[in-house]
Amino acid sequence: MGMLTFDLIVIGTGSAGATVAQTARKAGKSVAIIDKLPFGGTCSQRGCDPKKILVGAAEIVARSEQLTGKGITSPATIDWDALMQFKKTFTSPIPERTQSKFTDQGIQIFQGIASFSSANTIRIGEVELTANHIVVATGQRPQPLNIPGEKLLIDSTGFLELPRLPAKIVMVGGGYIAFEFAHIAARAGAKVSIIHQGQRPLEGFDADLVALLVKAMNAIGIHIILDARVTALEGDRDELIVRYSQHDKEHTVSTNLVVHAAGRVADVAELDLGNAGVTVGKKGIVVNEYLQSVSNPGIYACGDVAEKGLPLTPLASYEGSIVAENILNGNNRMYEDNPVPTAVFTIPTLASVGLTEEQAKDKGLRVQVRCQETNDWYSSRRINESFTAFKTLVEAETGTIVGAHVLGSGSEELINLFTLAIRHRINAKDLGAMLFAYPTHGSDLSSMLPDH
Incomplete structure (x- = not known):
């Protein structure tokens, strides 16, 4: 098919990538955008948006339980299947709607796994694209745990698509995802345990308020096991044994489902960034204050895949607008550390x-x-x-x-x-x-x- 040339190639269609692509296209640039997953990014399809729909139902259960006998006659209950169908009315239209929007704007779309074949060339299957500027906005993926039986885990995407909710669930991890999912599952009637390897959960939040939140979780039967490392998973799809070590002792817990919520890493493994001379640090692609790769000036990174800031949707859009401006006008807009509010949608x-x-x-x-x-x-x-x-x-x-x-x-x-x-x-x-x-x-x- 030969080489296709663009002014700009964007890898990733979440809020960071979409912002860059649309801004550059509006300015008259020729733009290609690529995604290996359904178009539209994590937040709207597999993250914050669908999660908060489930949280909304769980809040009604909690509120009605709190007021039972105080004017409300009985607690609400969740119909998991109906709730999932409602959630799909938000998520299902997104890929097609996103693709149509890009196409209508004159952005060329490519579905598939992108990898760098050189400093300014991207390969997707048999197709090669080249551009003076390439933006990586591929987000994050669950961090591999490297334990026996890892394939028995489901990730956050899997949890948000569960056709039915099992009776017993273990969440591996002690951050946002584990805590939020625990509340949803517990309010929907599941028995939930959280296994976290840190001394305290939600490490980025105020310790005193987290301690009170943990009390609230214990009160509804969520079991939180701290300072514990999951060492193996055994069993089959519905009957699982989780092995974990805590204070040099081995323990097991039996469950029907184990959800990986133990941290995410920059989703760069398939990109072959070495071919483009792009440096990746612990948190993601290493960028300067203009969100430009420190080792290849033709490449910018924004959103969760870049090493700057917290992995939050409003920051991804903000970073996307900075990158677009710097590509269009030469580096003139720096990343500023403004206060960023964040919420854990527990109840x-x-x-x-x-x-x-x-x-x-x-x-x-x-x-x-x-x-x-x-x-x-x-x-x-x-x-x-x-x-x-x-x-x-x-x-x-x-x-x-x-x-x-x-x-x-x-x-x-x-x-x-x-x-x-x-x-x-x-x-x-x-x-x-x-x-x-x-x-x-x-x-x-x-x-x-x-x-x-």
Whole structure:
């Protein structure tokens, strides 16, 4: 078929890759976009979006359980099959819709595994493409565990497509995915265990609020095993034995399903980046402040595959817009470390922005810390929510907010107000003096800030 030449080749069709491709095309560049998976990326099809649909159902179960006998006669129950069908109404149309959108914009689409054959050439099967600029936006994939019986695991994609929910589930890992899936499965009636090799789960979040969240999970029967390493899986599809070691002792747990939620790595194994002279570090492709490969200036990386920032969808879009601008106008826009709010959609939700208390101490900042359980506050009592709390960090000298951590329903929205304040330097006193609609989670905000 010979060599096809473009101004720009983009590998990956999630929010990072799509942003670059569409921006460059709008500017009149010839663009090719490639994906080995269905077009549209992880978040919308196999990640945050479908997950939150399942969380929505689990929240109704939790809320109705909390209010049973307080005006609600019986807890809601989940019909797993019907919930999955509802989820598919969101995810199924995405690949075709994404492809049509690219085609309508004049972006040429290629389905298949891309690999570099040289510094500026990509091969997909028998086809070769070349461009002065190539953008890698392939995201992440589950990290191999390298244990016997690994093929018996399912990953997050598999969990979000389960035709039926088994009675017993083990989650391997102690991050977002394990915690969120545990809540969904437990509220849908499964008995859930989490096995995590770290000393504490959700390591990036505030330790005190995580400890309270763990209490909330224990209260609904989720069993969390810490400082434990899964060593092997045995059995067949439905009857599995998980072997793990903890404090030099060997243990086993029997289950029907084991979900891999133990971290993700940059999805670069098939790209043959060595042929393009691209350096890959521990977290992903090594880039400079312009998100350009440090070892091959014709290649940029953005989204989860790049070593910068957290693997979050809003950051992927943001990074995509930086890369597009730098390719179109020459490097003129740098990656900025703005505060990025993040939420773990457990029930209750845990949300966070800015520094944790440990990080503030490590930086040598003098901060006023306000930390309190809030299950006796109106917002919690109104829905009979037992495990809620917050912690705020305010710089002692200036009254600047440097971190906020909230556990409880509504915290995923409340954290956006804290982010706005941090980003635009609204100090604690001014934020606390604002009038918010009442009674709302926003109206609790002034009580979460130290008197300054």
